Amino acid sequence: MIKPVRPTLFVGLMSGTSQDAVDAVLAEFPISGEGPPRLIASDSTPLPPQLRARLDALQEPGGGDLDNALQLHHELGLRFADSALSLLASAHAEPRSVRAIGSHGQTVRHRPAGPGPHSLQLGDAALIAARTGIATVADFRSGDIAAGGQGAPLAPLFHQAAFGNSGCQRAILNLGGMANVTFLGAGNAGPSGWDTGPGNVLLDAWAARHLGQPYDADGAFAASGRVHNSLLAALLDHPFVSRQPPKSTGREDFNAQWLERFLDRFGAIEPADVQATLAEFTAACIATAFVNRTNTEELLICGGGTRNRDLLKRIDRHLPGLAVDTTAKAGVDPQWVEALAFAWLARQRIAERALDTQRVTGARQPVILGCVYLP
């Protein structure tokens, strides 16, 4: 018996692997059935550079200091709570009108394979619940890992609910720090999906180093360079690229230190050419997902990478014959899709609905995802 969930307002909080900002949405879901939620309000609060630097340090190999991690867990919890409260204030919505908050948390480790599989997100949800007075769902990934899954990506389940009834063979691509693809199932078939590799993460790292900017605005830096074919071939040798799904990735696999090792090997390459090569590598990793999916008709893209025109052009070039657009075409602003996914996941948790992630993360059986912290 599934518990009815009313009222139907949920907050989604997303702070992804780009570590750029806390994205917050207030979403109203239909009382029954699926379909896209109504986006009532949205807000994005940038993470200050100093906090981003501390998160980077925590993720360097051997950079794990438990005291630092716990301090960040507390500080991020406060920030997430403040994001939710200012979102509600801007929407003139009372906290008591919101059924629950879904908080993704800030991933600082994602190692779903190996002897001690885990995925760790910081941002104290007990603190979010206490400060907002709203039940808060967090820790969405560990239940899936405990059931033998990758714990990621989880957004494909929401992509199916929001974009699944188009009548054509549709795929969704999220260009966040990492990139993940969803192939929507027709009829009652669930979605399949996986991480394809880097999204913006390598482009951001190289832009920070050579432009002193947090990202390559519009992809102009990459567009000004030329692809270095030997470097591209070496990058494509990464075992993640050819690994069969289910698969998921994070900053553990693709980061600035990993890139440095190749650059040492190839000697001096023009910085703009490196950026062009990284953009081409990102697009090529995405294209490999479509090799056995020749019946796909339409690709809708979401995430911050939709603002990188150069990257979108490269993806389009790799996928001839596919109609490529953003999720705006299906009525959902690409910037808010992932935050909406965590509002939707919170709703599933409150309804105690087990989610079938077998064709996405590879979990052995359907699992109720997330832990609920009551105020």
Ligand SMILES: Nc1ncnc2c1ncn2[C@@H]1O[C@H](COP(=O)(O)OP(=O)(O)OP(=O)(O)O)[C@@H](O)[C@H]1O
């Ligand atoms: N004007 C722009 N030009 C180019 N890239 C941009 C622009 N604006 C944002 N971006 C890119 O979008 C990124 C943020 O995207 P997003 O918030 O979707 O990623 P995320 O926080 O990592 O989420 P996810 O959980 O999906 O990984 C930035 O780090 C940057 O690379």
Ligand SMILES: [Mg+2]
């Ligand atoms: Mg973000």
